[in-house]
Amino acid sequence: MNDYIIPLCYVAAGGLFIVGLKGITQPKTARRGLRAAEAGMLLAVVGTLLHKEIVDFKWIILAFVVGSTIGALMAVFVPMTAMPQRIALSHAFGALAAGLVGTAEYYNHQPEIGAFTMTAITLEVLLGFLTFTGSLMAFGKLHEILPGRPQVYRGQNVVNLGTLALAVAAGVWLITDPSKTFLFPVVAVLAAAFGVMLIVPIGGADMPTVISLLNSYAGLSSVAMGFALDNKALIIAGALDGSAGLLLSIIMCRAMNRSFTNVLFGAFGQADTSA
Amino acid sequence: MSTAIESGLYVFLLASFVGFEVIRRVPPLFHTPLMSLTNAVAGISLVGSLVIAGSDKGVVSTLLGTIAVTASTINVVGGFLITDRMLKMFRPRGAAPKDA
Numbered sequence: 001m002n003d004y005i006i007p008l009c010y011v012a013a014g015g016l017f018i019v020g021l022k023g024i025t026q027p028k029t030a031r032r033g034l035r036a037a038e039a040g041m042l043l044a045v046v047g048t049l050l051h052k053e054i055v056d057f058k059w060i061i062l063a064f065v066v067g068s069t070i071g072a073l074m075a076v077f078v079p080m081t082a083m084p085q086r087i088a089l090s091h092a093f094g095a096l097a098a099g100l101v102g103t104a105e106y107y108n109h110q111p112e113i114g115a116f117t118m119t120a121i122t123l124e125v126l127l128g129f130l131t132f133t134g135s136l137m138a139f140g141k142l143h144e145i146l147p148g149r150p151q152v153y154r155g156q157n158v159v160n161l162g163t164l165a166l167a168v169a170a171g172v173w174l175i176t177d178p179s180k181t182f183l184f185p186v187v188a189v190l191a192a193a194f195g196v197m198l199i200v201p202i203g204g205a206d207m208p209t210v211i212s213l214l215n216s217y218a219g220l221s222s223v224a225m226g227f228a229l230d231n232k233a234l235i236i237a238g239a240l241d242g243s244a245g246l247l248l249s250i251i252m253c254r255a256m257n258r259s260f261t262n263v264l265f266g267a268f269g270q271a272d273t274s275a
Numbered sequence: 276m277s278t279a280i281e282s283g284l285y286v287f288l289l290a291s292f293v294g295f296e297v298i299r300r301v302p303p304l305f306h307t308p309l310m311s312l313t314n315a316v317a318g319i320s321l322v323g324s325l326v327i328a329g330s331d332k333g334v335v336s337t338l339l340g341t342i343a344v345t346a347s348t349i350n351v352v353g354g355f356l357i358t359d360r361m362l363k364m365f366r367p368r369g370a371a372p373k374d375a
Contacts, residue, residue: 017316018293024312025301030362037312038355041319048322054329059341063328067348074349075356080364083307086357087314094350097343098320104327104339116280128320212310218317223287225323230279236290237319243294244313248306255303 009047016040085142092135099128111179127221133195216245315354
């Protein structure tokens with residue numbers, strides 16, 4: 001019975017997410033779109049809870065209560081002017097979840113993990129942790145906990161891309177030999193470090209664009225999670241997010257007359273003029 | 276290639292194009308609500324977190340899963356509530372604004 005209900009829940013959830021995103025782009029349908037997306041999320045969660053692998057509900061209920069309380073408090077008490085950093089912080093939490101799920105998946109199944117699943121887990125952890133620290137940085141900058149202006153130094157792009165390359169190299173090594181457990185924390189830490197470095201050279205008006213881009217990364221991390229767990233709801237929602245986030249950041253750049261590659265690679269060549 | 280992987284890749288491909296198409300014509304006024312809603316939808320990582328938290332595969336796994344469920348619930352609940360608050364500001368003229 002559940003073999004039919006669960007996939008149907010996921011299919012309906014995927015459809016509702018599409019209706020939701022479509023709706024929110026127009027004033028008339030925005031509210032309906034929001035309701036559709038909420039219903040989609042509810043269906044996805046209900047479908048998952050019916051899963052036969054889930055045998056113990058007490059921790060889930062506890063986490064639901066704590067998470068809903070914190071989420072609701074943050075939503076209600078944040079002033080409207082602080083919206084962008086609130087979205088960034090929300091991202092950080094979602095991406096942290098993705099990273100942690102990837103971590104648990106790896107340690108539950110190693111050393112016998114197929115190459116495809118291991119690739120998915122590695123991508124999930126890479127994107128999850130870099131989005132986590134990146135979003136926290138964006139939050140800190142917008143909230144003026146950290147200095148908001150772009151921080152640039154000589155050779156920054158080399159250092160940043162070098163860190164990413166190292167993380168990817170460690171990830172590839174891990175994919176070829178999942179039994180090398182020491183590599184897993186290396187991938188996670190390098191990804192987290194890259195997330196910080198990614199945001200250091202970005203500041204001011206470029207921030208909302210970057211938050212949208214981080215949104216896209218969080219979506220792609222969900223896609224990877226969907227492949228690792230063979231869950232289509234994750235793939236649909238993640239892909240929608242990934243592409244919508246990317247396109248939105250490009251649209252926002254265009255609206256502000258900024259070059260998208262400049263935002264991607266930080267203050268590269270623009271820091272002097274913006275002061 | 277297994278059918279699960281293959282159909283997964285098809286779903287990924289098609290959903291990515293759908294994502295591009297549905298938001299292509301978003302007016303600047305709706306950039307922030309759209310960002311907020313996509314953020315809430317990114318909380319879908321909750322689905323994966325639930326499986327880890329509830330599958331009882333040892334203390335560490337359950338602990339990681341529970342933290343993940345907490346974090347992604349913050350994302351989902353916070354994301355949808357914030358989007359709701361934002362949309363309230365877009366009420367048509369004449370209707371009394373309720374809060375903020």
